[in-house]
Amino acid sequence: MTKRAPVWASIAATLRAEIAQGVYPPGGKLPTEAALSARFGVNRHTVRHALAALAEDGLVVSRRGAGVFVAAAPRTDYPLGRRVRFQQNVTASGRTPSREVLRIETRPADDAERAALGCEAVHLFEGISLADGLPLGQFRSSFPAKRFPDLPEKLHRLASVTAALAEAGLRDYTRASTRITAKLARAPRAGLLRVAEGAALLRTEAVNIDADGVPVEYGITWFVADRVALTVTPEPGAHPADVS
Amino acid sequence: MTKRAPVWASIAATLRAEIAQGVYPPGGKLPTEAALSARFGVNRHTVRHALAALAEDGLVVSRRGAGVFVAAAPRTDYPLGRRVRFQQNVTASGRTPSREVLRIETRPADDAERAALGCEAVHLFEGISLADGLPLGQFRSSFPAKRFPDLPEKLHRLASVTAALAEAGLRDYTRASTRITAKLARAPRAGLLRVAEGAALLRTEAVNIDADGVPVEYGITWFVADRVALTVTPEPGAHPADVS
DNA sequence: TAAGATTTGTTCGTATGTATG
DNA sequence: TCATACATACGAACAAATCTT
Numbered sequence: 001m002t003k004r005a006p007v008w009a010s011i012a013a014t015l016r017a018e019i020a021q022g023v024y025p026p027g028g029k030l031p032t033e034a035a036l037s038a039r040f041g042v043n044r045h046t047v048r049h050a051l052a053a054l055a056e057d058g059l060v061v062s063r064r065g066a067g068v069f070v071a072a073a074p075r076t077d078y079p080l081g082r083r084v085r086f087q088q089n090v091t092a093s094g095r096t097p098s099r100e101v102l103r104i105e106t107r108p109a110d111d112a113e114r115a116a117l118g119c120e121a122v123h124l125f126e127g128i129s130l131a132d133g134l135p136l137g138q139f140r141s142s143f144p145a146k147r148f149p150d151l152p153e154k155l156h157r158l159a160s161v162t163a164a165l166a167e168a169g170l171r172d173y174t175r176a177s178t179r180i181t182a183k184l185a186r187a188p189r190a191g192l193l194r195v196a197e198g199a200a201l202l203r204t205e206a207v208n209i210d211a212d213g214v215p216v217e218y219g220i221t222w223f224v225a226d227r228v229a230l231t232v233t234p235e236p237g238a239h240p241a242d243v244s
Numbered sequence: 245m246t247k248r249a250p251v252w253a254s255i256a257a258t259l260r261a262e263i264a265q266g267v268y269p270p271g272g273k274l275p276t277e278a279a280l281s282a283r284f285g286v287n288r289h290t291v292r293h294a295l296a297a298l299a300e301d302g303l304v305v306s307r308r309g310a311g312v313f314v315a316a317a318p319r320t321d322y323p324l325g326r327r328v329r330f331q332q333n334v335t336a337s338g339r340t341p342s343r344e345v346l347r348i349e350t351r352p353a354d355d356a357e358r359a360a361l362g363c364e365a366v367h368l369f370e371g372i373s374l375a376d377g378l379p380l381g382q383f384r385s386s387f388p389a390k391r392f393p394d395l396p397e398k399l400h401r402l403a404s405v406t407a408a409l410a411e412a413g414l415r416d417y418t419r420a421s422t423r424i425t426a427k428l429a430r431a432p433r434a435g436l437l438r439v440a441e442g443a444a445l446l447r448t449e450a451v452n453i454d455a456d457g458v459p460v461e462y463g464i465t466w467f468v469a470d471r472v473a474l475t476v477t478p479e480p481g482a483h484p485a486d487v488s
Numbered sequence: 489t490a491a492g493a494t495t496t497g498t499t500c501g502t503a504t505g506t507a508t509g
Numbered sequence: 510t511c512a513t514a515c516a517t518a519c520g521a522a523c524a525a526a527t528c529t530t
Binding site for chain 1: 515516518519520525526527528
């Protein structure tokens with residue numbers, strides 16, 4: 001005599017699974033109640049009951065006249081501090097960081113790299129940073145090839161810039177300058193980052209230097225704007241002299 | 245005997261004026277050479293001569309097989325330093341800054357303002373910042389009404405936050421924190437900023453504090469991403485203690 | 489700016505199955 | 510067996526917010 005689960009509960013479970021699988025992405029719109037009731041062959045009330053259960057869990061948010069939307073995950077704060085600490089940033093927000101390496105290669109420097117690093121050949125390290133499996137951004141970092149001959153092997157093995165540079169003898173490096181603009185996601189990158197074409201991306205262009213002020217990394221990162229907020233907090237102790 | 249200007253020169257002048265008026269926005273595509281020669285009733289070579297003149301000035305860029313495009317104006321660098329200096333930033337890039345005031349009013353604080361300023365009523369100062377007449381961003385600043393009773397009048401008269409606060413007795417104030425995200429421009433704001441709907445905007449949310457660390461301004465600014473780059477440069481003298 | 493279509497929110501009413509006393 | 514209460518499910522209509530044209 002197993003008690004049959006209510007229809008609304010099984011519908012809620014189905015939708016819950018589909019949301020988890022990304023069928024309806026964060027911030028995305030669910031089908032209308034009418035469409036769902038047609039799909040499941042039930043009355044609209046029954047669908048509403050299921051949706052109410054999801055809303056109870058904070059999984060969806062409904063807006064009268066607009067639709068029912070998958071609750072957008074809160075943005076991950078990404079402090080543009082003196083040090084680059086991707087893992088810490090993600091972990092601090094209660095998520096699990098991961099990294100997907102797309103490319104490691106050595107090639108001649110392009111104009112921007114030559115200007116930033118002042119060298120003719122660079123190691124390239126390109127990949128995707130994820131939090132809980134969801135892409136936060138795509139990074140592309142260049143390093144002077146001459147100074148760090150074995151960096152590609154270390155990057156392959158460690159998949160971490162900080163660790164690889166440390167093994168290459170660079171104890172510490174800091175952010176010298178960052179330029180922030182915004183772009184729209186286009187075909188190839190939109191797919192990599194799992195966003196719709198035309199979604200807003202934050203593009204940061206950063207130069208990192210060693211303790212002597214010599215540039216050691218030139219990096220460009222495209223963050224998914226819906227998933228990341230960059231934060232800037234002037235460090236205490238600095239007191240610039242500037243005049244209005 | 246006034247020497248008649250060559251036809252190609254007058255066509256160039258016409259196109260130059262239309263680009264300046266925004267008929268062809270920065271980055272936008274000009275009509276094809278064939279279309280232009282039809283419009284002006286001249287041979288395609290004449291149009292090419294005119295376009296070559298514009299290209300010489302760096303006003304347009306032609307790409308074989310794609311078309312001729314209005315050169316994107318270089319982005320105005322906007323340093324997120326400790327002080328907010330809009331005028332300096334624009335002047336430094338060789339442009340003429342101006343400001344268009346949209347709204348000055350006093351009203352109850354919303355949740356974000358209450359959280360940032362800790363007060364129940366705020367003065368609102370809203371407007372557009374322009375460089376050479378082109379909108380760079382829309383700002384909306386809130387100030388604690390109780391602390392600065394006469395601020396609206398001062399803002400009306402001076403149209404400058406720094407000057408108005410100075411007159412209200414606030415000698416100095418600095419940026420405490422800034423949060424940066426990106427959004428797509430929607431209907432009302434897109435018009436105000438003179439960009440297409442769906443263009444990328446940089447949204448900054450900043451809290452400024454006085455010398456005692458008390459918040460005095462909560463401001464949100466939407467920058468047109470194509471026209472502005474935010475720059476972050478850690479100030480010398482700071483030496484944070486952080487560990488990997 | 490205005491009108492119409494779309495979509496969720498709310499409130500009636502009806503019917504069925506199940507547990508309880 | 511009957512009455513009651515409750516959760517479930519379907520149907521219809523309208524209100525209110527939103528989107529589109």
